[in-house]
Amino acid sequence: MKTWQNEIPFNKDNPITEILFSESSVFFDIETTGFSAKHTHVYLIGCAARKGNVVCTTQFFAENPSEEKLILNAFSALLTHYNTLITFNGIGFDIPYLQERFQHYKLLDPFCNFQYLDIFKSLSKYKNILKLENLKQKTIEHFLGLQREDMYSGGELINVYDSYVNSPSEDALNLLRLHNYEDVTGMIDLLPILSYVQLFEGNFEVTGFEKCSYEEYEGSHALELHLNLNTTFPLPKRFSFGFQDIYLTGFQNQVKLKVKIYQGELKYFYSNYKDYYYLPEEDMAVHKSVAFYVDKNYRTRAKAATCYSKKTGCFLPQYAEIFEPYFKLEYHDKVLYFEMTEDFTDSPEAQKKYSLHLLKYLLNAKL
Template identity: 50%
Template sequence: MKTIVHEIPYSPASNLDEEIFTASSVFFDIETTGFSPAHTSLYLIGCAYHIEQMLYIKQFFAETPEEEKEVLEQFLLLLDGFDTIITFNGIGFDIPYLKAKCNTYECNEHFADFTYVDIFKSISQIKHILQLPNYKQKTIEAFLGIGRDDLYSGGELIEIYHSYTKEPRPDKLEILLLHNYEDVLDMPALLPVLSYVHLFYGQYLSCSASVSEYTDYKQQKKKELILSIEPEFPFPKHISCRIGSVYFYAKGKKCTLSVRLEEDALKYFFPNYKDYYYLPAEDTAMHKSVASYVDKEHRRQATAATCYTRHEGSFLPQYEELISPSFKHDYKEKISYFELTEKFLSSPELIKSYVNHLLDAIKNKKIK
């Protein structure tokens, strides 16, 4: 077995790096000859950790399949010095694979005792916002502008490793080590992509609201609510997208949610329709205590769908009941609206509540 150690000067790129990649955290990535731990070999584990201003990359390489137990044991010893594991899809692949190998070799492992940060799992929650071609590590690196010298995929390296075990040439070893080295070297640089995820979990410093006018594609004047958000962590790249009536924009230390106002007469539905008559001529419902004086030919028993009164104003969408009273276009409409008022615009609590509501709705795909 070979152990290779690299020492590189290190300084955190952002305050998000400082928060996640602490002295008690370790990155790691494994290289195997396939997906099934029962029928494939573990041939390389690379780790990255830092001590003060120095980044250490340590690689454990099995020169033959028979050395995988030693690779595993050395890795487990290294883990004893940490309490947090940071990976890219480690929860989905690396950890289950290693646990199976530990079981095979009867190695004592304590993977359950660690705190985990899985970059892939985290960003998978906002794929529909990032809108990248795929979410492989190299794609995220390209999105963030991180360059690589390695030209091979993990799958392509399998044949190179098999070839190396038969003919251990230095050039083959260099190819095998480089891929894993750059995987773990670049992992700390991937952390800023989590700034988008943190935002959608409500981690921001402040927010404010204002109303703005815009001209739509029909050259008609419209209004929108601009929610300005100061993120806790800066965004590494500009992203923007429209989701329903909400436009999301994020770049650097700036983030906005622009929400189109619904300027119309919407319907407020009374809760107990059995107590109301519907008056077709007025297109409104009226309580029976009053409507009983209306001629019978001009009234009829209200239904859930006709038990409403109309209200004109400027409205904002909500994707579950947040602010009342709520209004709709029709009874079966899935979303509802609340009226934009001066009370709302002057209330930091209501604004923050609505920002959190929209972020949650975007993250969980409640907005169509």
């Protein structure tokens, strides 16, 4: 078994990195000879831990399959010094794979009682938002503008390892070591991408808003509400995303959230329609206590779709029952609207609540 150790400076350019990568956490990544833990084995485990302003890396390498148990024991001993594991798809692959290998050798499972941060899993909903082709580590590195020397994938290096086992060489060893080393240290540099996750989880403040007019495609004039957000953690790369009447842009600590304002008439639907009558001439519903005084020829029992009153004004869309009362264009419409009153424009709390609602809607948008 070979063990390699190295030290590099800790980069604290983004505050989220310092918060998430504490001295009680450890990154790790594994290299295996295949996906099935029953029929393949792990040959390299790389780790990175922090001591003050220094990142200490440790890699355990099995020079042949018979040394797999040695690197598992060495890795297990290292984990005893930490309480948080940080991985890239570790929950989906690395940890289950290693658990099966530990069981194969009848070794104690070392993964009990840990907290977990899986970068891949944390980003699982953000592929469309960030316009990523996929969620592979190298794709995210490219998005962040990170460079690496290693040009191989883990799968491509299986044959390199097999060749090394049969005929050890420094060239093969360096390729195997470099790939794992850059996977591990590269995860540290990926942490700033979680600033986008923090934004969508509500780590921002609304610093202002404005009504802006714009010209639509057909030439008519419309209004937008622009909400200015200040993020807790800076966004490392500029991004933009739009869906329906909502558009989002952001970079560093500044984010702008735009949403179209509906101007005109909307309907408020009463829930207890059996207590109302519909007046076709007036196109509105009135309570039966009032309808009693209306000629029977000018009234009809209300249905759910005709039990409404109407209001004209400026309204904002919402996609769940966030603010009340809410209005609709028609009864079966799924988009709800609330009136843009002073209760909203004078309340930073209401503006943040609405901003978070829109962000959640964008995150779950079906493109």
